[in-house]
Amino acid sequence: MEPPAISIQDLRIDYGSHLAVDNMNLDIPKGIIYGLVGPNGAGKTSTFKALASLLKPTIGKIFIDGHDIVTHQRLAQSNIGYMPDMAPVASDLKVWEFLDMFAGAHGLSGSEKSTRIDECIAMVNLHSEYHAMCNSLSRGMMQRLVLAKTMLHRPRLLILDEPASGMDIKSRVGLRQILRNLCKEGSTVLISSHILPELTEMCDMLGILHRGKLLDSGSVHGVLHRMTGLLPEIQIRLAVPPGMHWKEWLAEQDFVSNIMGQDVKKYSFHYEGEDDDLAELLQKMVAAGYLVCRVSERKRSLEEILLDLEYDGH
């Protein structure tokens, strides 16, 4: 059977006493765009650095295309194009000179080198900046230039840390197209962002990383469904204010948590039970004298869930 593009097994990364990545297990199939999303400090960059062999994990194994990155580092690395977050660009070079320098470092020369530079410049749509000085580029253009540099040696696996940051909508759409084309040609792309919508449209699969833990991974649809399906919020309106024991009463009921009052008659709470459990709860409410006149369910967005996790310190 063909090995996955990336296989991460029991990965743990510590910085001194700080645990940055906690027991991550993840297989990423070939030929897809996989998005790792998580708030600042979730551990995305640490994971990417470990994949690019720039950081030694505390524990765990990483395989790129079936090659152990420790025992077969050269083989594994030759397949990787890594674009770091905030990649530095030499300011005193022209765009083509910058790419020429790296193409040479990858062993390209002569017409092969200039053809590849032209191809990469075309892929990121920077033809008109060919002779521009790097320090005259906008942040989005610089990101595209670094992406071109990352693709010079035709890596089968692209690892892109927050590549869309600083890009305007047009550039982002362009980036999506570039990555899609690379996948069609058989490459695999691993991309990170702390902005979920940036990834949902671009990726085939998603992983949710939070405080070093991979909370979920799977198809974009599946992850969104599972994560936002977690703890739906029930909103109820009572015909009359429920009195002082209401919140205590409600908190004692099964499957209820996080009760919030919006006004004296309107409340919301998270509910983990099934529909028939909720029907039973509503019956109990009425029997206890709490006159429910309206009930609705709201599924929270993934951003809201991640924000809650931040504040809860989970």
Ligand SMILES: Nc1ncnc2c1ncn2[C@@H]1O[C@H](COP(=O)(O)OP(=O)(O)OP(=O)(O)O)[C@@H](O)[C@H]1O
């Ligand atoms: N060199 C380091 N020394 C100590 N702690 C670090 C170091 N690098 C990262 N960390 C910590 O490890 C955790 C994970 O950081 P990391 O940069 O991997 O997260 P991230 O998801 O990429 O965040 P961001 O979106 O802000 O770039 C954070 O708490 C961070 O403060």
